[in-house]
Amino acid sequence: MKISVIGATGYAGAELLRLLYGHPEAKLVHITSESHKGEKIASLYPNLRGLCDLTLESMQDMEKIGADSDFVFIALPHGHAMEVGKGLAHLPVRIIDLGADYRFKDTAVYEAWYHVPHTHKEAERVYGLAELYREDIRRAKIIGNAGCFTTASILALAPLAKEKLVDMQSIVIDAKSGVSGAGRSPKQGNHFPELYDNFKAYNVAHHRHTPEIEQALTDLSGETTVLNFTPHLVPMSRGILATSYAHLREGVTAEEVGAAFHSLYDNEYFIRLLGEGGYPSTKEVRGSNFTDLAWHIDDRTHRVIVLSAIDNLVKGAAGQAIQNFNIACGFDEKTGLDFVPMYP
């Protein structure tokens, strides 16, 4: 399959290039960057030195890019992907957007949280969280790849929501991410000496991944879900750990909780269940597309606490995009993604 990557110079775009290098069915045809057009990608990402000789192009001639490609992966800031999507609507090319533009069924929710008008409301789109929306992904024209925090959070709570084991209004998700999640542009707050040996929260009560998590859990539980999501920055480059809390409904047993996880995930290659009492860690999934999951039940408070770990750039971005690509193409889902996390 011929693939183009629009916005190849951010961390998610570069991670796509890393992973597509090892994909036997993918051939890169165009990669774009407006600010670095004409430069070799390897001059910006020297890890690619000798491995990827492509030159960054402008995305101005989208018509040609679309015509040359079977799939276009978009890794642009929100608000820009829908312009690309509209421009490609008349072509047979399929689209996987790593940003937020195509993640919401109700574009009013998007507009309320992202503060931009949605200009492609009629797009035929599906939510790209592979384990939960696989059937829709197979045939989709546009896949709105799930976000990083949202993937870790939704996968943690989906079994409980689906089986109606918890009070959906009691959910608190406390999430922690490595700094690559904040992008490649240098800012004061991400300057090395400021973050190193430091830990802090950000965007409390208004992070944009909140409505995306709520949409999926509402969908799974059939109950309108409003929850707290709090992101934190961990002084490391990669990885997300989400700690999710919910009250068990009256009478729910540990066995039912365990059964819900096993029933939903036992056949999922990219989900590794550590079981009740386990402790996933970000390093154990680093560089891979795995989601490691464990749960704990507190009999004193009748809460279930779910721990989920992913690599934010792989399962939280580029890896999941490729997993969706594999599904959309009918390939084995782990094609190009079948390797061991890098440890230590």
Next chain:
Amino acid sequence: MKISVIGATGYAGAELLRLLYGHPEAKLVHITSESHKGEKIASLYPNLRGLCDLTLESMQDMEKIGADSDFVFIALPHGHAMEVGKGLAHLPVRIIDLGADYRFKDTAVYEAWYHVPHTHKEAERVYGLAELYREDIRRAKIIGNAGCFTTASILALAPLAKEKLVDMQSIVIDAKSGVSGAGRSPKQGNHFPELYDNFKAYNVAHHRHTPEIEQALTDLSGETTVLNFTPHLVPMSRGILATSYAHLREGVTAEEVGAAFHSLYDNEYFIRLLGEGGYPSTKEVRGSNFTDLAWHIDDRTHRVIVLSAIDNLVKGAAGQAIQNFNIACGFDEKTGLDFVPMYP
């Protein structure tokens, strides 16, 4: 005042030595370690090279140590301090224990969580969280210095508990600590390559700081409080950030929440209020005895989220011990603790 430190080779003990060096009213007389007796402390903590020439002694001759000292600071693993406390009961020396042995009013709670019999139940003791128990501390024979996670957690929630602004059964505390909190003994889990670039939770639903937090919040609110406390390890050496969640009681306003914090803490030198919407970070308090506090109100979920940052070895251990010492001696509370956090 003549001071001895029992168990001076752990991180909390060594931090006591660092801070006491700059205390104008303190003179170290004995420092002890069973495993390193006869060694110079500066051979174990080379940062003390040229600054502290003391030799580690055994604590076997506690009678002499007690007789030589006005204050004994104990930095031993739990279960050992109460033996020292009993041994010193007949002497005028006063005791500040940095461990858990003297933190609980109800020793049955201690025994249930620490799995050792309490052998000094009759001890005349107070809970050493300076801002909340200052009056008791003035006269105490034995001060059970508050724990690190507990200090960050209790100070975050005390205003809300005291003013009855939140549902006391709705509390979730998600806390993150630097690795020095796990002590100085090397273990597989704290081996550098295992933790670096890694993030994980531990002791979910059964960390021993839980009942200590519950004790204080029950005390402050007048309502038996049961809560979730989840600790995590951050790949850094020092610092705790606690993110605490609670449901606001019906009708409670943002103004009432703010007033509760200001009313309790405006006159507290070591508490810095960043106000509603603020973001404390561990680096901004590093090396100091400050607690930085901020709160956020989520109108969508009717929860208040409180962020609190401390240095686990200072306000969470040695600094608070010195603050308590200052109170017990009638000194200005910031004597020896009045310096700027080290940044960056």
Next chain:
Amino acid sequence: MKISVIGATGYAGAELLRLLYGHPEAKLVHITSESHKGEKIASLYPNLRGLCDLTLESMQDMEKIGADSDFVFIALPHGHAMEVGKGLAHLPVRIIDLGADYRFKDTAVYEAWYHVPHTHKEAERVYGLAELYREDIRRAKIIGNAGCFTTASILALAPLAKEKLVDMQSIVIDAKSGVSGAGRSPKQGNHFPELYDNFKAYNVAHHRHTPEIEQALTDLSGETTVLNFTPHLVPMSRGILATSYAHLREGVTAEEVGAAFHSLYDNEYFIRLLGEGGYPSTKEVRGSNFTDLAWHIDDRTHRVIVLSAIDNLVKGAAGQAIQNFNIACGFDEKTGLDFVPMYP
């Protein structure tokens, strides 16, 4: 090819398992550990969860292990591999030892630096630095895989030594390694809080990689070479950067220096030349088998400074072992090693 790994629970052994997972021509048959025999490897290295179901065995029945295997990789502490090598001498199995036992032509040098008698002096062995000893490796019974620091150092200086461009007595190698190079056993010095935010040298003037570097440079230059090698610990998990200094011989030009590098390495897939004035970094080779090389010429001092970066666990250990395996088997040298370094 059927492969066994003797000593699979150290970092180098586990990295072999990670890389062999993706090798199309390798099938693991036995993995051993004396201290963890009977345990699943994935219980020790949870990154392997779901990917490697093997159980650790004792290496006591080496006869069977040798009979079952085409290749045995040994990742034991020095002094132990030669016992395994002797035991397997009568079998057709070939051996790649990741330790020091088979690296020296002159076992007296080994004995002087490692302080143990060499018990397998008659072994038919070659030095396993693929780019420089490829022809010997093809046919070798026993390959003494080059060390981590030595690989970075020798590859940096080989072109200069071979072409006699520098004064061989003027060499200073100042090398810096991530902490995984010190092994997986927890020690006080590698305890997380001690090393984090810290930097220090160790084994100045007597690190055991010194004679290994000298052996290769003597071999290449034809001149007995004695040099300074100084290792340092960088507070990170993986990666080596070596900064090597040498005086240019009278009249040597920048062009000659460049030509020496290009002539030796232009056809080497795993060596990436950044040219004169370049800056390799450990992250740009992380997780990969690449060696990134650049050189600088200081006209003021007539020294050449060479910078070389490798991943100590890949090109410095497991990756080079697989590269040697590929050579020994006649496979394409990059089989199983053809992927992009993980960045950031």
Next chain:
Amino acid sequence: MKISVIGATGYAGAELLRLLYGHPEAKLVHITSESHKGEKIASLYPNLRGLCDLTLESMQDMEKIGADSDFVFIALPHGHAMEVGKGLAHLPVRIIDLGADYRFKDTAVYEAWYHVPHTHKEAERVYGLAELYREDIRRAKIIGNAGCFTTASILALAPLAKEKLVDMQSIVIDAKSGVSGAGRSPKQGNHFPELYDNFKAYNVAHHRHTPEIEQALTDLSGETTVLNFTPHLVPMSRGILATSYAHLREGVTAEEVGAAFHSLYDNEYFIRLLGEGGYPSTKEVRGSNFTDLAWHIDDRTHRVIVLSAIDNLVKGAAGQAIQNFNIACGFDEKTGLDFVPMYP
């Protein structure tokens, strides 16, 4: 003494504020920043929250600032301090410049390496490396505070240069610094995810601290010294370790080397000698004004290797400035600097 800080928002300026807070003889009167004038310093450095209420002013009215102050500390980029110095020449105020403008006796050297014309060549100035130029500092109008790498390097080599124990043309200094040394402005190269878990060299063969080191060693040895200095970035915030190599002159003994260090430094409070074979580390001096020094002698190569560790923001910048201030005022040299390094 009334003190003003010109350029208070860089890391060196902010470190001055941290240290001056604890100085009993210093009173801050003005702090300046052109880009942040009108802002509270505590809004930029929240560690100062509650401790420093000063507002940043413009330095435009330098006449008033100079008239109000006994000492002006300048922490501006090179090229700017000499303008301030000229403007204050007619006032009795004394100046300590933390930048490079006043470090060179021969301004032609400055101009050659810094590529700007020197506009204050006639300035009555001394080089502010306290241990070596103390007598000059006492009476100086303008003190050109020594640089960070240079302090670590010169103090390491001064005893050898002074006693003529080494070949002055054989010197190689391989230095490693935490990232705060590169300043507070965010840049791509210092963006957290790029540097974390990474190690690299920079400015090989042309770092501007080179001529400053050469100037001092030439001065001490009486022999024109040309050397290699190579800086590296360590993924940590603070600290410098310099590894310096030199050939011992024929016949020089280990005793003579040791005697040179002891003779020069035994009475220096801020220099801690670890002796032959010792291993200083950056964490053991963190936050303090100490220089820890050790040396190793390699009998095989006849080189001496000196290890020196400092905190780049303290002994390498703000602490040394205060030490110079103390000398200039006739105060005890450790006034305001007498505290224990923060460990771990």
